[in-house]
Amino acid sequence: MSIIRRTKSVNIILSIFEDRHEAQSVVDLVEQLKGQMNKTTVYRILERLENEGTIHSFSGTNGLKWYAKCHQCSTHQHNDIHPHFECQDCGKVECLDVNIAIPKIDNHSIESADVLLKGQCADCIG
Amino acid sequence: MSIIRRTKSVNIILSIFEDRHEAQSVVDLVEQLKGQMNKTTVYRILERLENEGTIHSFSGTNGLKWYAKCHQCSTHQHNDIHPHFECQDCGKVECLDVNIAIPKIDNHSIESADVLLKGQCADCIG
DNA sequence: AATGTTATTGCAACCTAGTTGCAAAATTAA
DNA sequence: TTAATTTTGCAACTAGGTTGCAATAACATT
Numbered sequence: 355m356s357i358i359r360r361t362k363s364v365n366i367i368l369s370i371f372e373d374r375h376e377a378q379s380v381v382d383l384v385e386q387l388k389g390q391m392n393k394t395t396v397y398r399i400l401e402r403l404e405n406e407g408t409i410h411s412f413s414g415t416n417g418l419k420w421y422a423k424c425h426q427c428s429t430h431q432h433n434d435i436h437p438h439f440e441c442q443d444c445g446k447v448e449c450l451d452v453n454i455a456i457p458k459i460d461n462h463s464i465e466s467a468d469v470l471l472k473g474q475c476a477d478c479i480g
Numbered sequence: 481m482s483i484i485r486r487t488k489s490v491n492i493i494l495s496i497f498e499d500r501h502e503a504q505s506v507v508d509l510v511e512q513l514k515g516q517m518n519k520t521t522v523y524r525i526l527e528r529l530e531n532e533g534t535i536h537s538f539s540g541t542n543g544l545k546w547y548a549k550c551h552q553c554s555t556h557q558h559n560d561i562h563p564h565f566e567c568q569d570c571g572k573v574e575c576l577d578v579n580i581a582i583p584k585i586d587n588h589s590i591e592s593a594d595v596l597l598k599g600q601c602a603d604c605i606g
Numbered sequence: 607a608a609t610g611t612t613a614t615t616g617c618a619a620c621c622t623a624g625t626t627g628c629a630a631a632a633t634t635a636a
Numbered sequence: 637t638t639a640a641t642t643t644t645g646c647a648a649c650t651a652g653g654t655t656g657c658a659a660t661a662a663c664a665t666t
Contacts, residue, residue, distance in 0.1 A: 359613060359662055381652070392616050397653070399614090417543010417623090418652080439588060450585055457578050461602035462565060468596040476587035485633055485642060507623070518645050523624065525643090543652090544623080 358402050363391045367399050371409060377422035377438065377447040379414065412468060414440050414447055424449045437469035443478035484528045489517045493525050497535060503548035503564065503573040505540065538594060540566050540573055550575045563595035569604035 358364070366387065370378065380400065384393040400421050403409045409423045424436070437450045456467050474480075484490070492513065496504065506526065510519040526547050529535045535549045550562070561580050566573045582593050600606070 357613080357663095361614065361661070363615080384652090393652095394617080394654080395615055402614095413539060413543050417539050417545070419543070437583070437593075439585065439590075442591065450583075452583050452585065454583065455581070456597070457563070457576075457580065459565065459576055459578065459597070461605060462597075462599055463605055464565075464597050464599040465568065466598045467563075468594075468598075470594040471582070471585070471588075471590050472592045472594075473588055473590040479587060479589055483634090483642085487632070487643065489644080510623090519623095520625080520646080521644055528643095 358406050363395055364399055364403075366390060367396070367403070368408070371421075371423035375423075375425055375448075377412075377414075377420045377449065379447070380419045380421065383421075412438050412470070414438070414470065415472070420447055422447075422449050435467050435469070437471050439471045439473070439475065441475035441478055442472055443474055446475050446477075448475070484532050489521055490525055490529075492516060493522070493529070494534070497547075497549035501549075501551055501574075503538075503540075503546045503575065505573070506545045506547065509547075538564050538596070540564070540596065541598070546573055548573075548575050561593050561595070563597050565597045565599070565601070567601035567604055568598050569600055572601055572603075574601070 367383070370383070370386075380397065383400070384396050387396055400409070400411070404411055404421065409421045411419055411421045414420050420438070422438075435454050435456065436452065437454055438447060439450050440447045450471070454467060454469050456464055458464075493509070496509070496512075506523065509526070510522050513522055526535065526537070530537055530547065535547045537545055537547045540546050546564070548564075561582065562578065563576045563580055564573060565576050576597070580593060580595050582590055584590075
């Protein structure tokens with residue numbers, strides 16, 4: 355595993371995750387950073403930051419890829435299972451700071467769980 | 481909502497879900513049915529069967545779309561929340577017949593939950 | 607500060623899952 | 637058997653994501 359360099363592009367992306375605590379979809383990041391860097395670069399930096407353990411990824415609606423720097427999680431441990439929440443009204447996606455009980459299933463060994471909750475976020479709730 | 485016709489293609493797809501109780505990925509179905517029907521037809525029949533309530537869909541790893549005729553579920557109700565399980569060794573995907581407790585989240589209204597468990601299935605468990 | 611080594615970037619081309627419009631063919635109701 | 641409506645195939649397209657490669661930027665060393 356190579357050392358990840360703090361290039362200008364890496365710092366731009368890192369600062370986005372510092373500034374905004376919600377999860378970011380890759381599609382939005384690519385769009386937003388158009389003009390500053392190539393979309394391939396965005397994909398590759400996100401991948402590197404994930405390998406490094408700085409951010410983690412998951413799938414949202416329609417299998418779109420999202421990344422988040424989860425501020426609740428311990429800095430170097432994204433292994434704990436927390437659900438993600440996608441607001442059906444405004445589209446915002448967040449990491450939830452709760453633990454999900456993984457059910458025991460007969461004759462199955464379960465190694466991970468992806469949980470995506472959907473509904474209305476604090477801002478959009480009537 | 482229009483009435484869905486029992487065409488030859490619809491029956492072929494229905495019989496696949498009758499014969500095999502595991503979930504089917506759309507990609508596999510398209511590949512498997514190549515020669516019998518067009519891929520557009522596969523997508524459209526699956527969509528119609530889902531609208532009809534005969535099968536239900538969900539996302540697997542990498543956001544790939546899967547469909548299942550869930551034999552545990554009541555025939556006309558796929559609304560209950562059950563997790564799906566994807567075997568990391570053989571790739572098989574199944575509906576699990578357990579209920580997942582949806583956590584209450586402060587200031588959020590939760591309307592649905594997608595739960596994808598990953599690990600080893602009964603056949604692949606060491 | 608200049609050098610060499612290695613990691614990173616941009617670009618263009620590509621891949622694959624999934625969608626669309628439309629004319630032709632198949633179902634179903636009359 | 638006809639008429640109305642749904643379904644299908646086809647080809648073209650969209651969009652998210654990946655790849656190979658040459659050019660460039662970081663960084664450790666001198």
